[in-house]
Amino acid sequence: MAVQHEGIAGSQPKLPKGFADLEPFVGWALPTEKERLTARETGNIEELQVFYDAMMARLPAIIEHLKQFPVDRMPEDTERLFQMALSLIEVSIAVELYRRPEVINGFDRARFSL
Amino acid sequence: MKTIMKERRWVEKYPELGTGPVAAEPCISPEYFELERERIFRRTWLNVGNVCEIPERGDYFVREITVANASILVMRGQDGVVRGFHNVCSHRGNTLAWDEKGKCRGYLTCNFHSWGYDSAGQLKWVPDEANFFDLDKSQLGLTPVATEVFNGFVFVNLDPSPRENLTQYLDGLDQQLKGGDFDKLKLARIYKIDEKANWKIGLDAQNEVYHLPFQHRYIMPDLFLANDKGMVRVLDVTFFNRHSLYSCEMNPGHKPTPLETAMMELQRSNATRCRLPVAGGQFDFYLIFPNFVLIFFRGPTDDVCLTYNFWPLAVDRTIWEIRFYTAPARTAAEALADEFSTTRNRLVFDEDAVAHETVHTGLKSRAKTQLFFQDEEIQIRHFHKIVEDHVSLARGA
Numbered sequence: 412m413a414v415q416h417e418g419i420a421g422s423q424p425k426l427p428k429g430f431a432d433l434e435p436f437v438g439w440a441l442p443t444e445k446e447r448l449t450a451r452e453t454g455n456i457e458e459l460q461v462f463y464d465a466m467m468a469r470l471p472a473i474i475e476h477l478k479q480f481p482v483d484r485m486p487e488d489t490e491r492l493f494q495m496a497l498s499l500i501e502v503s504i505a506v507e508l509y510r511r512p513e514v515i516n517g518f519d520r521a522r523f524s525l
Numbered sequence: 526m527k528t529i530m531k532e533r534r535w536v537e538k539y540p541e542l543g544t545g546p547v548a549a550e551p552c553i554s555p556e557y558f559e560l561e562r563e564r565i566f567r568r569t570w571l572n573v574g575n576v577c578e579i580p581e582r583g584d585y586f587v588r589e590i591t592v593a594n595a596s597i598l599v600m601r602g603q604d605g606v607v608r609g610f611h612n613v614c615s616h617r618g619n620t621l622a623w624d625e626k627g628k629c630r631g632y633l634t635c636n637f638h639s640w641g642y643d644s645a646g647q648l649k650w651v652p653d654e655a656n657f658f659d660l661d662k663s664q665l666g667l668t669p670v671a672t673e674v675f676n677g678f679v680f681v682n683l684d685p686s687p688r689e690n691l692t693q694y695l696d697g698l699d700q701q702l703k704g705g706d707f708d709k710l711k712l713a714r715i716y717k718i719d720e721k722a723n724w725k726i727g728l729d730a731q732n733e734v735y736h737l738p739f740q741h742r743y744i745m746p747d748l749f750l751a752n753d754k755g756m757v758r759v760l761d762v763t764f765f766n767r768h769s770l771y772s773c774e775m776n777p778g779h780k781p782t783p784l785e786t787a788m789m790e791l792q793r794s795n796a797t798r799c800r801l802p803v804a805g806g807q808f809d810f811y812l813i814f815p816n817f818v819l820i821f822f823r824g825p826t827d828d829v830c831l832t833y834n835f836w837p838l839a840v841d842r843t844i845w846e847i848r849f850y851t852a853p854a855r856t857a858a859e860a861l862a863d864e865f866s867t868t869r870n871r872l873v874f875d876e877d878a879v880a881h882e883t884v885h886t887g888l889k890s891r892a893k894t895q896l897f898f899q900d901e902e903i904q905i906r907h908f909h910k911i912v913e914d915h916v917s918l919a920r921g922a
Contacts, residue, residue, distance in 0.1 A: 477857035493857045500868050507782040508743050518878040522719040
């Protein structure tokens with residue numbers, strides 16, 4: 412399993428107010444494209460689907476929230492939510508397109524620099 | 526929809542390009558590659574980047590043009606002018622700048638004996654100068670390379686005296702691309718793919734839309750406008766001497782995925798950031814000979830520019846450099862929409878790069894000596910003809 416679910420009852424919230432239901436997925440707040448890609452490729456399709464479903468259900472609210480912040484001046488909790496939304500984009504590749512974690516007939520990762 | 530679905534329509538417009546098979550040998554021949562090196566890469570205008578990479582005075586970037594055995598330093602002088610030089614010290618030929626990008630603060634100095642150059646390439650500082658013999662610093666600046674900027678894109682020509690300036694070389698393509706918010710574009714992302722394939726194989730694979738419903742069946746089986754049999758048809762093909770353009774319309778019946786639907790809605794709700802001179806459809810592909818591709822995607826409120834540079838390292842090895850240029854996102858929501866576009870496009874490169882290599886492997890076996898192009902692949906036919914025109918000059922034919 413690539414990404415640990417970190418939500419623990421009673422711990423400090425890591426996401427903005429109103430997104431407590433997504434706390435269990437805060438391990439998907441990955442800052443770089445490479446980390447997000449690796450998390451997708453090393454995940455299994457069932458757990459990718461669970462994350463995808465949880466995020467898609469809240470996507471309209473996430474987008475409305477992200478519209479309020481300049482991209483270079485996000486508070487930490489919003490930045491995490493933003494990175495989780497970027498992970499949703501990455502994970503949608505597996506869930507919506509290939510129905511498996513990796514690109515079918517994809518290129519050698521070592522020679523594809525991000 | 527403006528696209529005409531009639532078959533074999535481009536050969537009627539461009540009968541001079543013919544309809545017969547095309548030789549495969551130029552894609553695998555080391556001798557042919559040597560001729561391309563001499564006649565094409567050392568004598569044509571090559572895109573090496575964009576002025577947005579060097580916004581401030583003294584900023585520079587370095588490009589290794591391996592196929593021409595050249596390292597090129599592109600620097601913005603204190604006078605604001607963008608100049609290109611061979612990245613070679615005048616003392617004993619050492620490589621001057623070692624970083625891919627940097628800033629000349631005062632002098633750019635050579636690591637070997639600290640000879641120093643200003644941001645206009647003039648030699649200004651020689652340690653122990655009095656111990657040299659008849660050294661004229663004013664004559665020992667960096668060797669200039671013909672450098673011109675078009676819509677922000679920086680081109681160099683390694684010919685010491687180019688026969689055409691960039692405008693003449695672009696031959697009408699510059700007029701086609703007048704207007705638009707090119708000055709707003711910033712480099713958003715670079716991917717580099719190191720392929721075991723000839724540079725023309727990679728370029729050819731991108732230079733047509735016939736393959737989309739097949740090779741990209743998982744990711745965009747129906748994105749581009751197609752006829753009633755599902756075969757993609759382009760809106761227009763235009764040639765500008767050596768260069769080409771094909772434009773496509775998007776399929777109004779395309780079935781978006783749930784996330785894609787949400788991202789399209791998001792894009793529509795964002796304010797316009799950047800508009801580019803899109804030719805009539807929603808997708809334009811310009812091949813600026815020999816190895817530069819300029820792509821525009823028309824979005825609902827924002828246009829994206831994507832470029833490819835196919836840099837040959839050898840007859841069977843190429844760096845496919847992919848760059849995304851956008852007007853920078855202002856809100857986190859805009860950045861999200863940009864990331865969706867970049868990421869979905871990345872899959873196309875992932876799938877295509879594999880096929881570039883498998884085609885090269887197939888051709889290398891010499892099992893097949895000819896390539897067959899259909900009417901919707903006429904752009905490739907044109908490109909191979911232009912390559913051959915350049916190479917045959919070298920043979921003295």
